[in-house]
Amino acid sequence: MPYYSKNTITKGIDVIVVFKARAIKTHIYKVKCGTTEYLIDKLGFNYDKKIGDTRYHIFGVQSGNTFLKLSFNTQALSWQLLEINFFS
Amino acid sequence: MMHVDMNSFFASCEQQENPLLRKKPVGVVPSIHQSSTIVAASVEAKKFGIKTGTKVRDALEMCPNIIFKEADPAKYRYINKKFMEVFSEICPNVTGKSIDEAVLNFSRDIRFLQGGYLAKDTPLEESRVKHKDKMSELAEDIRKALRDKVGDYLKCSIGVGTNYFLAKVASNVNKPNGFFYVDYTNIETFYDMLKLQDLHGVASKNEARLNKRGIFTPLEFYKTNLQTLQFEFDTFGTYWYLRLRGHEIDDYITKRKTIGHSYHLPKFTNCDVEIKAIALKLTEKACSRLRKHKLKARCFSFFILYSDGTSWNKSHRIVNYLDSTSEIYKELIKLFNQRQYPNKKVRILGISTSYFAKKDYEQKDLFSFVDNKNNFYKALDTINQTFGDFTLMPATLLQYKETAPDRISFGNKE
Numbered sequence: 054m055p056y057y058s059k060n061t062i063t064k065g066i067d068v069i070v071v072f073k074a075r076a077i078k079t080h081i082y083k084v085k086c087g088t089t090e091y092l093i094d095k096l097g098f099n100y101d102k103k104i105g106d107t108r109y110h111i112f113g114v115q116s117g118n119t120f121l122k123l124s125f126n127t128q129a130l131s132w133q134l135l136e137i138n139f140f141s
Numbered sequence: 142m143m144h145v146d147m148n149s150f151f152a153s154c155e156q157q158e159n160p161l162l163r164k165k166p167v168g169v170v171p172s173i174h175q176s177s178t179i180v181a182a183s184v185e186a187k188k189f190g191i192k193t194g195t196k197v198r199d200a201l202e203m204c205p206n207i208i209f210k211e212a213d214p215a216k217y218r219y220i221n222k223k224f225m226e227v228f229s230e231i232c233p234n235v236t237g238k239s240i241d242e243a244v245l246n247f248s249r250d251i252r253f254l255q256g257g258y259l260a261k262d263t264p265l266e267e268s269r270v271k272h273k274d275k276m277s278e279l280a281e282d283i284r285k286a287l288r289d290k291v292g293d294y295l296k297c298s299i300g301v302g303t304n305y306f307l308a309k310v311a312s313n314v315n316k317p318n319g320f321f322y323v324d325y326t327n328i329e330t331f332y333d334m335l336k337l338q339d340l341h342g343v344a345s346k347n348e349a350r351l352n353k354r355g356i357f358t359p360l361e362f363y364k365t366n367l368q369t370l371q372f373e374f375d376t377f378g379t380y381w382y383l384r385l386r387g388h389e390i391d392d393y394i395t396k397r398k399t400i401g402h403s404y405h406l407p408k409f410t411n412c413d414v415e416i417k418a419i420a421l422k423l424t425e426k427a428c429s430r431l432r433k434h435k436l437k438a439r440c441f442s443f444f445i446l447y448s449d450g451t452s453w454n455k456s457h458r459i460v461n462y463l464d465s466t467s468e469i470y471k472e473l474i475k476l477f478n479q480r481q482y483p484n485k486k487v488r489i490l491g492i493s494t495s496y497f498a499k500k501d502y503e504q505k506d507l508f509s510f511v512d513n514k515n516n517f518y519k520a521l522d523t524i525n526q527t528f529g530d531f532t533l534m535p536a537t538l539l540q541y542k543e544t545a546p547d548r549i550s551f552g553n554k555e
Contacts, residue, residue, distance in 0.1 A: 098158040098292055102215035105529035111216070113158035120159045140161040 068123065068132045081114055084121060086134055091116035111135070142389075143245040143276065144308035145228065145283060148296045148317035150241035151181035154220050155210045157292040166191070166207045168200055173209050174407045176488075180212060184296075184317050220291060227286045231279060244305055247276075248389075273322050276301045280320045303387035309341050328387070332359040350374075359385075400438070401493025402426050409448040409486035416487055418537050420477065421470055423492045425534065428466040431494060432522055437462035438494035441469060443476040446489040453481050462498045465514055466535075469494065 067085040078099065084091045097113035097120075110125040122136035147153065151169040156162045166186035168179040175198045182191045182200075189204040200207050221240050228235045232245035252275070263271075280299040287295050296318040300311025303324065311321040314334065323331050337348045340359055354373050356362050363385045370378030383390050402423040410416065420443070431438060442456035455476045463469050473492050524533045531538070 095160050097160045098154075098216075100216050100219035102219065105525075105532065106527045107529075115160045118161065120161050122158075138159075138161075 064134045066123070066132050066134045079112075081112060081123070084114070084116070084123065084134070086121075086137070091119060091121060093121075142302055142305055142308040143232070143247060143279070144238075144300045144302075144305070144312040145243050145245065146298045146300075146309075146312040146316075147224070147241040148298055149181055149183050149187070151212060151217060152183035152186070152210075153295050154216055154292075155213075156183060157220075157294040158216065162208060162210070163294060166204050168195075168197070168207050168209050169212050170197060170209050171212055171405065172407055173197075173211055176407075177405070220295070223291045224287060224295075227290055228283065230286070231282055238309075242309075244308065247279075269324060269326070273301075273324070276322060277320060284318075304384065304389040305391040306341060306384045307387055310335070310339065313339065323387075325387075329360060329363070332363050332385075335359045337362065397434070397497070399493045399495040400427050400430050400434075400436070400497075401442070401491060403444065403489055403491030405489045406487060409488050411484055411486045413483075416490060417474065417477070418540075419490060420473060420492060421466075421535060422538055423490070424470045424473060425466050425531075425538070427492060427494055428464060428469055429522060429525065429530075431464045431497075432500075432518060435500040436497045437464040437500055438469070438497050439463065440494065440496035441472045441476065442491075442493045442495070443473050443480075444489075444491040444493070445480060445487050447482065448486040448488045451482075451485075455479060456493075456495075458496060464500065465518055 064086065068081060069083040071080040071082050073080060078096060081093045081096060084093065093114045093116050095115040097115060099110060099112045101108055101110045103109070107126060107128045110127065112123045112125070114121050114123065118140045120136070120138045120140065121134060124133045124135050125131075126133070152167045155167055155169060156165075162183075164185060165183070166189060167183040168186055168191060169181040170177045170179055175196075177197045179191060179193060179195045179197065179200055181193060182195070186200070186204060186207055189207075191200045191203055191207065195203070197209065217240055221237070225235060225237055225243060228243050228245055232247060232250065234246040234249065236244045236246065238244055280301075283299065284297065287297065298312045298314075298316045298319045299321075300308045300314065301320075301322045302308040302311050307323045307328075311323045311331070312319075314321040314331075321331075335358075337343050337351060337357070337359055338345070340362070343351070350373055351357075351362060354365070354369060356365055362381075365382075367379065367382045370382050372378070374381060380390050404419055404423060406419070439460070439462045440456060440458040442454060444452070444454040446452045457472070457476060459472065463472070521533055525531065
């Protein structure tokens with residue numbers, strides 16, 4: 054399939070994050086979406102953006118052959134899944 | 142001068158974010174549909190002949206496995222901010238030339254001036270070699286800092302020359318991830334490697350003018366005397382003469398002359414209501430930028446590209462300077478109603494404002510209700526800044542909320 058299926062969603066998720074004292078970047082350990090759990094292998098990139106006065110931290114992470122894009126709302130302190138893609 | 146050009150910038154940002162896209166052909170598009178145009182192709186996609194400007198349907202024929210990714214302006218602006226911070230740590234004088242390019246000006250850097258590599262008592266050849274080595278070392282420092290502080294998959298090409306022009310052209314020589322140093326010793330070899338259109342500022346029309354004078358290569362252009370260039374290009378001939386010899390004449394900041402937006406419709410239409418609604422959204426975006434920069438405009442243009450490739454544009458100037466969406470929209474609609482071929486389907490529409498005046502110096506109107514209007518737009522802009530763009534908008538736009546989303550151009554970081 055040539056097209057990139059964007060699979061844009063906005064869904065609440067459970068996230069286990071590790072904040073290490075000496076690490077520069079936040080380490081996302083595990084994401085639970087519905088009944089599926091994803092162990093995170095690699096953080097691709099994280100950046101922040103503001104929508105109005107609210108700042109969101111966006112994380113692009115890889116779990117096996119799955120790419121997940123997560124958003125952390127700094128005002129509501131909540132996580133959302135923005136995008137999920139499966140690569141063969 | 143050191144010119145840093147991020148390679149396949151938007152595509153590399155996507156590959157940086159998603160490790161599963163790395164080493165795969167990726168095309169970044171403003172929106173995913175067949176008539177869309179690729180704004181950045183990854184290094185892997187470029188091997189198939191896909192480049193910026195290739196249509197989605199053509200790209201699919203060239204490389205059936207290409208992966209399309211919708212552009213994410215917030216991410217590109219963030220990465221641009223990050224790499225500008227990295228450059229500022231290495232050089233005190235950095236100018237961002239576009240979203241993926243920057244110039245590091247070392248000409249007044251203490252490391253190279255008296256007492257440094259270009260000290261008076263140092264023999265010319267020795268200082269040249271030292272300078273080249275130092276520049277190469279700085280290029281490596283930049284790459285390392287980009288890897289460590291921004292992203293390990295972001296690559297850049299670096300060119301060094303005595304002016305902006307040479308540095309820019311040199312950065313395009315060894316792509317991707319290359320380094321090229323131009324000075325008086327290799328300038329002829331450098332020009333010999335290039336075609337006329339490789340020179341920044343020479344496109345098809347200038348090339349035809351040069352060809353008419355018997356100039357077919359950059360080396361011939363470089364060797365042409367001043368009189369011939371002045372005869373063909375007038376004052377610009379003098380600029381070219383100096384520019385090609387490494388003198389700095391492009392070291393100035395261009396003033397903002399227009400503010401506008403355009404939109405490529407995913408589905409071509411000749412429906413007046415829809416076109417007017419999109420024009421209103423584009424006007425609102427342009428006006429909020431005008432108000433943000435405390436500017437008012439008195440010249441307005443409307444541009445349409447029809448589905449058959451023909452275009453129409455019209456502009457007019459008025460006496461009063463305006464910045465309110467409703468007034469500017471009224472002026473634009475006057476233009477729109479005069480358009481040719483109302484039955485033809487529209488592919489791209491654009492609006493722009495120009496002839497600016499600073500809001501602070503405006504002539505106060507004795508009789509109108511300007512203050513009420515100003516207060517209204519001030520409140521509207523504050524609400525939209527607090528809760529996000531288009532939180533408060535004209536009711537007409539409710540069903541077109543998703544059209545004409547945030548876009549990014551190469552030259553503009555807004």
